[in-house]
Amino acid sequence: MAKMVIHGGKRLSGTVTIGGAKNSTVAIIPATILADSPVILDSVPQIKDVYNLMDMLGSMNVASDYDGDVLRVDPTQIKFIALPHGKVKSLRASYYFMGSMLGRFGKAVVGFPGGDDIGPRPIDQHIKGFKALGAQVHQQKDSIVIEAPHGLHGARIFLDMVSVGATINIILAAVRAHGTTVIENAAREPEIIDLATFLNNMGAQIRGVGTQTIRITGVEHLGTQSSHTIIPDRIEAGTYLSLAAAVGDGILVKNIIAEHLDAFLAKIQEMGVNLDVREDSIFVYPNSQLSGIKVKTSVYPGFATDLQQPLTPLMLLADSQSTIIDSIYPKRTRHIPELIKMGAHIKVVNNQILVNHTSHLTGTEVTAEEIRGGASLMIAALMAEGTTVIDCAENIMRGYDRIITKLQNLKADVSYSGNEIF
Ligand SMILES: CC(=O)N[C@H]1[C@@H](OP(=O)(O)OP(=O)(O)OC[C@H]2O[C@@H](n3ccc(=O)[nH]c3=O)[C@H](O)[C@@H]2O)O[C@H](CO)[C@@H](O)[C@@H]1O
Numbered sequence: 001m002a003k004m005v006i007h008g009g010k011r012l013s014g015t016v017t018i019g020g021a022k023n024s025t026v027a028i029i030p031a032t033i034l035a036d037s038p039v040i041l042d043s044v045p046q047i048k049d050v051y052n053l054m055d056m057l058g059s060m061n062v063a064s065d066y067d068g069d070v071l072r073v074d075p076t077q078i079k080f081i082a083l084p085h086g087k088v089k090s091l092r093a094s095y096y097f098m099g100s101m102l103g104r105f106g107k108a109v110v111g112f113p114g115g116d117d118i119g120p121r122p123i124d125q126h127i128k129g130f131k132a133l134g135a136q137v138h139q140q141k142d143s144i145v146i147e148a149p150h151g152l153h154g155a156r157i158f159l160d161m162v163s164v165g166a167t168i169n170i171i172l173a174a175v176r177a178h179g180t181t182v183i184e185n186a187a188r189e190p191e192i193i194d195l196a197t198f199l200n201n202m203g204a205q206i207r208g209v210g211t212q213t214i215r216i217t218g219v220e221h222l223g224t225q226s227s228h229t230i231i232p233d234r235i236e237a238g239t240y241l242s243l244a245a246a247v248g249d250g251i252l253v254k255n256i257i258a259e260h261l262d263a264f265l266a267k268i269q270e271m272g273v274n275l276d277v278r279e280d281s282i283f284v285y286p287n288s289q290l291s292g293i294k295v296k297t298s299v300y301p302g303f304a305t306d307l308q309q310p311l312t313p314l315m316l317l318a319d320s321q322s323t324i325i326d327s328i329y330p331k332r333t334r335h336i337p338e339l340i341k342m343g344a345h346i347k348v349v350n351n352q353i354l355v356n357h358t359s360h361l362t363g364t365e366v367t368a369e370e371i372r373g374g375a376s377l378m379i380a381a382l383m384a385e386g387t388t389v390i391d392c393a394e395n396i397m398r399g400y401d402r403i404i405t406k407l408q409n410l411k412a413d414v415s416y417s418g419n420e421i422f
């Protein structure tokens with residue numbers, strides 16, 4: 001179990017540069033096995049999910065090499081393998097091997113994925129999509145077995161709910177299927193556009209990404225022309241903006257696509273956070289007077305569920321009550337008891353988080369149950385007087401690129417003990 005130790009109560013300043021998006025990277029790495037040639041990705045974040053996916057590639061005889069922020073993957077010697085457990089459980093995105101192995105081999109055996117424990121996370125829409133494309137799907141022990149002995153064919157698939165994972169998995173399976181697949185009620189997240197850009201640059205025919213209707217015409221081969229640069233991580237960016245507004249004495253956050261953060265920026269500006277939004281960076285001024293806001297998470301372009309937790313500590317500084325309703329993951333509240341241990345005046349009533357003004361937080365021992373809950377505790381720890389020890393800090397490392405170095409560059413007093421050295 002890793003620990004992050006933070007001596008809080010200091011004002012931070014300087015510049016932080018955002019890395020490549022976790023949720024793009026973790027879809028694009030499984031997608032590399034659809035290529036018939038080596039693939040080069042750059043702006044790949046240094047996060048635990050990347051190392052776990054590389055490990056899974058290795059078990060399929062796919063060589064990968066990660067140097068700086070460049071990841072080289074060679075899928076030319078790939079062998080089919082079942083992925084029942086092991087690293088599969090260590091992240092959510094292992095389920096993208098269902099779609100990509102199905103696209104590559106016409107079959108896939110993948111264990112139930114892990115990922116953040118933020119309430120029920122069914123995959124019925126993924127399975128509905130695979131079946132519509134002609135695959136047979138059944139459960140064997142703790143794995144999903146997906147087989148298309150006669151190949152995959154295009155289909156019209158209406159998703160019952162907007163799902164990032166199902167949209168991506170169906171794209172991965174359909175990209176080399178016979179005929180045209182239409183996904184309706186598709187998710188519109190920027191990371192899906194990034195995946196489609198990567199695949200289209202290799203010869204795929206995916207149209208309409210970023211809208212609710214995506215059309216994929218299957219092709220026989222995919223091969224790389226050039227390296228692909230992962231888009232900046234909007235969730236990492238939002239986390240640093242929140243941190244900067246809470247404890248910053250003037251912080252510049254670089255490598256941002258502000259449009260991807262529209263809903264978040266609108267809300268923090270409504271609170272009274274003073275920002276200077278520049279071409280690809282945002283400067284956050286020191287803040288004095290903040291007001292409470294109401295946040296309701298929804299699918300993109302709405303307010304991202306992954307940002308409600310990192311925003312919570314900032315709400316403690318507002319002079320009136322804030323409320324959060326997470327309509328995507330109503331039970332995403334496991335960080336709240338930990339914040340309360342630090343002295344936060346917060347309650348959860350009927351899945352609604354009520355955040356009240358808190359003039360003083362005190363460092364103590366808390367647990368990061370998952371990535372964004374961990375980020376929330378980290379910001380609270382920077383705000384708090386005294387020392388906070390965050391247990392299970394390896395969960396934060398699943399999704400935040402070189403976080404210890406980045407915080408230290410902002411002059412935070414933070415250290416980390418665990419196997420992952422970032
Ligand atoms: C690796 C990755 O990209 N993770 C992101 C992805 O997760 P993930 O892809 O797992 O999330 P989805 O968009 O699929 O889930 C959205 C909602 O749909 C429900 N649902 C989903 C699929 C399904 O088959 N059945 C079903 O009921 C889920 O329980 C949830 O309530 O999107 C989430 C919502 O933006 C983010 O919090 C995660 O960071």
Ligand SMILES: C=C(OP(=O)(O)O)C(=O)O
Nearest residue numbers: 092115116306371372399
């Ligand atoms: C929920 C998240 O990740 P995952 O889907 O990978 O568990 C997240 O990044 O906030």
